Amino acid sequence: MYALRRAPWVLLFSVCVPAWAQTSSTLTLPSAITQALQGSPALSSAHAALSAAEATERQASTFSNPELSVEAENLAGSGDYRSTDAAEYTYSLSQKIELGGKRASRRNLAGAERQANQKDMQATQLDLIRDVTIAYGNVLVTEEKLKLAIAREELAKDVHANVSQRVDAARDPLIYKSQADVTLATARLEHQKVQRDLQLAKHKLAAYWGDATLTDKLENTVLTSASAPEPLDVYQSKLAATPDLQRYEDLRSAKSAALQLEKSQNIPDPSFSVGLRDFRETGHQAMVAGISMPIPVFNRNGGNIARASSEIIQAEQNAKQARLNSEQALHEAWLEWQTAHTEATELKARIIPSAEQALSLSRQGYDRGRFSFLEILNAQRTLAEAQEQYLNAMQRQLNAKANVERLTTPITTPTGDQ
Numbered sequence: 001m002y003a004l005r006r007a008p009w010v011l012l013f014s015v016c017v018p019a020w021a022q023t024s025s026t027l028t029l030p031s032a033i034t035q036a037l038q039g040s041p042a043l044s045s046a047h048a049a050l051s052a053a054e055a056t057e058r059q060a061s062t063f064s065n066p067e068l069s070v071e072a073e074n075l076a077g078s079g080d081y082r083s084t085d086a087a088e089y090t091y092s093l094s095q096k097i098e099l100g101g102k103r104a105s106r107r108n109l110a111g112a113e114r115q116a117n118q119k120d121m122q123a124t125q126l127d128l129i130r131d132v133t134i135a136y137g138n139v140l141v142t143e144e145k146l147k148l149a150i151a152r153e154e155l156a157k158d159v160h161a162n163v164s165q166r167v168d169a170a171r172d173p174l175i176y177k178s179q180a181d182v183t184l185a186t187a188r189l190e191h192q193k194v195q196r197d198l199q200l201a202k203h204k205l206a207a208y209w210g211d212a213t214l215t216d217k218l219e220n221t222v223l224t225s226a227s228a229p230e231p232l233d234v235y236q237s238k239l240a241a242t243p244d245l246q247r248y249e250d251l252r253s254a255k256s257a258a259l260q261l262e263k264s265q266n267i268p269d270p271s272f273s274v275g276l277r278d279f280r281e282t283g284h285q286a287m288v289a290g291i292s293m294p295i296p297v298f299n300r301n302g303g304n305i306a307r308a309s310s311e312i313i314q315a316e317q318n319a320k321q322a323r324l325n326s327e328q329a330l331h332e333a334w335l336e337w338q339t340a341h342t343e344a345t346e347l348k349a350r351i352i353p354s355a356e357q358a359l360s361l362s363r364q365g366y367d368r369g370r371f372s373f374l375e376i377l378n379a380q381r382t383l384a385e386a387q388e389q390y391l392n393a394m395q396r397q398l399n400a401k402a403n404v405e406r407l408t409t410p411i412t413t414p415t416g417d418q
Helices: 029-039 041-060 102-168 174-207 232-236 243-264 302-367 373-408
Strands: 067-073 088-096 271-279 284-292
Touching (some): 029 102, 041 102, 088 284, 102 174, 102 243, 174 373, 232 373, 243 302
Antiparallel strands (some): 067 088, 088 271, 271 284
């Protein structure tokens, strides 16, 4: 008999490394996220934008600067005014007084914009956490696919050697050897492809913190620890507190403050001045005082007020649309999470064990001459597809979970650490 050697089929995710056995070279998901947060140009840009908004808020609270003026009269003329003996010098200090709540409106506008920038920064952090989580899971899944590809190639070599012996002994037709050749060549190509995919996946993950490649091992439990999602309404109740939607509330507040500022521009701001006049001809001095105020006749700022009013309506509608978009995205991610979890559970519990048993039986039958080589190919293909489908379901589950958490993580209180 030409018995097939047992190929090293690996039962996926059957072994979990205990915490005490993990070496220092293991890169955990929290560590990967921390490194990405520390080295992200996008997050640094968001921090810079927040710092600029904070500076704008500080500037909005300042008063107008006073003005110092010096005037000279009755000099460099003719006759008695030829020299500076009859000159009059006036030294005055003037201050503009803002009325109508202009300073408070500027401060409210800048404060709302600063809060919106703060929500933008938190949203950027959440985006980065989601992206790193997905990239981390992609590396794990590709590593498991590489294990499968290696095992399939070993099985294809084993089958090819056995079929070649049977064909040479005229126990099987020549076409079986051709089919075994194709199966082996396909397995080798798949092995090479998955190796390239793994290199790309590692490079993409390491790029989040500026490295060229990934040398550390990853925690496989990131894939296996995912559970079924909670009911949808649990996640929907968290949407209102997320930075994405809270940002629109800040933008609406900013537009309201901008409207009040434009309305206040219609109120004239008087300027008061006080000073000293020096009469050189007599040697006397006298106090001078004055007030000036623009007259709002031609420009009452109506266009800017109308624009600011329309922008409030626009901000309100944008907030409603953002809420609808978030609800739709959450529903889709939640359904994907639930579907992928159910699929992965069914594949692991029933389908993959059945496919493994079918392959084992087909090989036993082929050894005894009861089955043809086609039965082995079909059983091998079925098991490979089931294992591939399981890995894809695990990856979809992790991605969907990351998206749900991204959409429902609430805003955090600023700590001032960055």
